[in-house]
Amino acid sequence: MPSTLAFKPSHIGNRGLYFAAAILLGWGSMLAFLLRYPINWQNPLTYFFVLVQMHLYTGVFITAHDAIHGVVVPQNRRLNYWVGFVCATLFAFNNFNRLSRKHHLHHxxxxTHDDPDFHDGNPAFLAWYYSFLKEYISIGQILLMAITYNILKIWLPMENLILYWMVPAVLSTFQLFFFGTYLPHRGEHQNPPHNARSQPLNHVWAFLSCYFFGYHAEHHAWPYLPWWKLPEARESVRSDELRIMS
Incomplete structure (x- = not known):
């Protein structure tokens, strides 16, 4: 099991803050560009940009997640909190403190029955996804999104707001759930108390799918690691597994 293997992360320093700034800058710049981008349904770039913005949205949420674990700015707890607060708010007005409470329960x-991310009975994908959304989406968030949409559409095209602001956020919840909750935690597990599995070692796919959170057993074993250190942990675990097998 990963938690029993010897792995010591190198010093994080300010790199978490640099990664957070890059993701926020990328998300904000791309959104500003796309909200006035002429939509052409015959142009493949239209759909490619939706996927790019979805991935950036996921990065915003992953940054909020790392702030929950205190690893965006580990040397400055107040700044770490406010980075997490901003990222959670930008991701459909999520409440950072509520997210933090639920995520620590998940760990x-x-x-198990007390895990807010887990659906009793380990059901089919759609039932679990619906349960996941109910756990994390509130009426207040929906109202704030509706108010923001109706204000923004005074100055911005409605189609762009829907296609590049709202749709990527919805798709991002699917991405986060499927790769960060459903695949790692479904079925039976042999590594309590983490009860998580990891996808095969492939850093390109792991990043594109969910910022390395497919390496989920490693995240549960070492929750103090930021997302960009999970590949190092996965390689360490894989090397130990190969040595044990040989």
Whole structure:
């Protein structure tokens, strides 16, 4: 199991803050560009940009997640909190404190009845996804999104707001759930208390799918690692596994 293997992360320093700034700058710049981008349904770039913005949205949420674990700016707890707060707010007005409480419950009770991310009975994908959304989406968020949309559409094209602001956010929840919750925690597990598995070693796919959170057993074993250190942990675990097998 990953938690029993010897792995010591190198010093994080300010790199978490640089990654957070890059993701926020990328998300904000891309959104500003796309909200006035002429939509052409016959142009493949239209759909490619939706996927790019979806991935950047996921990065915004992953940054909020790392702030929950205190690893965006580990040397400055107040700044770490506010980075997480801003990222959670930008991701459909999520409440950072509420997210933090639920996520720590997820780590303490992973894939059990007390895990807010887990659906009892480990059901089919859509039922679990619906349960996941109910757990994290509130009426207040929906109202704030509706108010913001109706204000923004005074100055911005409605089609662009829907296609490049709202649709990527919805798709991002699917991405986060499928690669960061459903695949790692479904079925039976042999590594309590983490009750998580990791996808095969492939850093390109791991980044594109969900910022390396497919390496989920490593995240549960070492929750103090930021997303960009998970490949190092996965390589360490894989090397130990190969040595044990040989």
């Amino acid at each position: 303490r009770h992973s894939a």
